[in-house]
Amino acid sequence: MDEDNKLSRKTVLKAALAAGVVAPVALVGGPALARTTVASGKTPELTPECHDGDAPTIAQTEGPYFKPNSPERTSLVTPGTQGTRLTVSGFVFGLACQPIARALLDFWQADVNGNYDNSGYTFRGHQYTDDQGRFSLSTIVPGLYPGRTRHIHVKVQAPGKPILTTQLYFPNEPRNNTDTIFDPRLLMDVRDAGQGKEAAFDFVLNVRQTPTSTSRPTTSNPTTSNPPTSTSNPPGGTTWAAGTGYSAGVRVTYSGRGYVCLQAHTAQPGWEPPNTPALWRAE
Incomplete structure (x- = not known):
């Protein structure tokens, strides 16, 4: 598969939000990078080489009103x-x-x-991540x-690194x-909360990091938290099949080509590996 044509899960979700449509359940269930794992208080496991597909956040103009x-x-x-x-x-994440x-x-x-x-300095202020x-x-x-x-301006900077303005x-x-x-x-995920x-x-951020772990995420899609144990794949991989529960890191073949699962999900018709680059990476 052409690497330039790959779409990350985050891109798919945000495109769906922009269009006002519902994204596939399998793409909604997993964490955005390590968000869910970090929020739960656990040390986030790495996605080697950021196989989630997320590129660094894009920059945009500062505009005339920064102070x-x-x-x-x-x-x-x-x-x-x-x-x-x-x-x-x-x-705020780095490249690892x-x-x-x-x-x-x-922010301003x-x-x-x-x-x-x-x-x-009304509606202006800075802070630091924890x-x-x-x-x-x-x-x-x-x-x-x-x-x-409607928009919110922000500058983001890792300690001692270049500033991202967006x-x-x-x-x-x-x-x-x-x-x-x-x-x-650059769409935020927005929901109503009371009033x-x-x-x-x-x-x-475009900041290189040294990975401290090479394990792949084990967090399952909440909608498929108990996939059938009989569908686990041996190291050599098996043929992709609809209805099978796949976990991150599993290898399959489809139409003679090998693919690696990027996030846990249960396969459905129409989600064949060539059609879902957010779920499968061609080898």
Whole structure:
């Protein structure tokens, strides 16, 4: 399979969000990189060479409203702040899919009316990831202004490494289709949470890391947490078959070609290895 035509699971999910459609269950069940494992308090197992397929988070323009020296804080709101409350959380990873501790994240955005505070530091602030690479920002859903869709600006920097400047976007926004800067690879996963909203996004920085483990993820798709034991594959691999439960690292053949499973799932008609690069990597 042409490596240039591969789509990562994250890309598939975000494309589905942008279009407002439902992604395949098998792609939703697994963790985004090590998100689920890290959130559970466990040490994340590596995905060798990031076989999840996630490339580093893309850069975007800084825009005209960035200001240095923002205050260090994880909340940009006060009790009197107007707007729909929004919590943005996630992780910062390097190229070996390991979380990056003490990574700097500097956020800035428009207020509910689409205005930036250029004289002070309202809706501006920086923070650092914790020891497990996590961050959390309390803010509001930014307002709209001419020419742009809703977005949040951010600079992300691993200690002593280059700065990534980019923007985060909201799914199902009408202006996503007309904003010339918008990129679906930067869509956050957003859901309603009471009177407000919660969003998630994991940054992948172009930072080389030394793997501390070569084991493949063992986390199963929640919908197929108990696959039939009779379907396990020997080292040489077997022929792909619909209805079979496959775990990450398993090898199969399909139409005479070998494939390696990238994430646990139960095969379904239409999910043949050549058709699902997010699930299978050609050898």
